[in-house]
Amino acid sequence: MGRITIHVHGSPKEKAYNMMLENYQMRLKNRNIKVEYHSNKKSVDAFVADISKTGKLYLLDERGKQYTSTEFANLVGNWSISDQDVNLAIGPVDGWQKFSAISTDHISLSKLTLPHELAAVMLAEQVYRATEIIKGTKYHRD
Template sequence: MLSVRLICVGKLGERFWADACAEYRKRLGAYCKLEVAELSEQRLPQSPSEGELAAALEREAAAIEAQLLPGAKVIALCVEGKTLSSEAFSAYLSQLTVSGVSRLCVLIGGSCGLAPRIKQRADLRLSMSPMTFPHHLARVMALEQLYRALNIAAGGKYHK
């Protein structure tokens, strides 16, 4: 069974985000072994300098790297990434498992994104949209799309 670790910078705030994530975590249990790692977002001043921002992203990058599963394929969610349909994402995940991949890490950065070195390290840079979403919503969307993709691959009826 595929092991998936969703690595998120930032904590879920409101209960409705946590409830939505819990629902998809429950559904995903039929398709993969899912772990969610929540990392602390670095605090920045109201108007950080480029240096302060870069240093914060590097500290977050180190925390992300410490959570990566050994030998895992890495998917970084970032606005400049590739957009895929749900079917294409399902095919991508299926191809990984057919080729022997059993571990996957999906990364969601904090409000300032991901450090460039984390994006470069990713096997796939994936964009959900050119629009900007709150990171809490991005987590729900990532879990839903993982569920949808794995359900498609299993021949389920969730995707219409």
């Protein structure tokens, strides 16, 4: 069963973002999904190299592929039953332009540019929502 890890380059400076992320981390902890923070003192190259060592890497970027919540739930469901781990990377603050040509998939939460702390909260919520859609709860309404 594949693990899903949300990697954040740097940690949230705003207390509100941190509290929201902690809330979703608690909700996701028994679902083989975790959030990891990486020092923003680490170079972007080293950050990408570290997290791409194991599993499939997806970079969160406004130029990436957009999904509906239901489509994303199908993707998360496939990741969950796969033997391969999945790494979802958010940040750095200057984005992934340097990595736009590498052979990895890019996922977009919005065509808008978002602060990476807000993107981390939004991604954690969407991953949680996906798990609730998979379970068939009433959390998500079409």
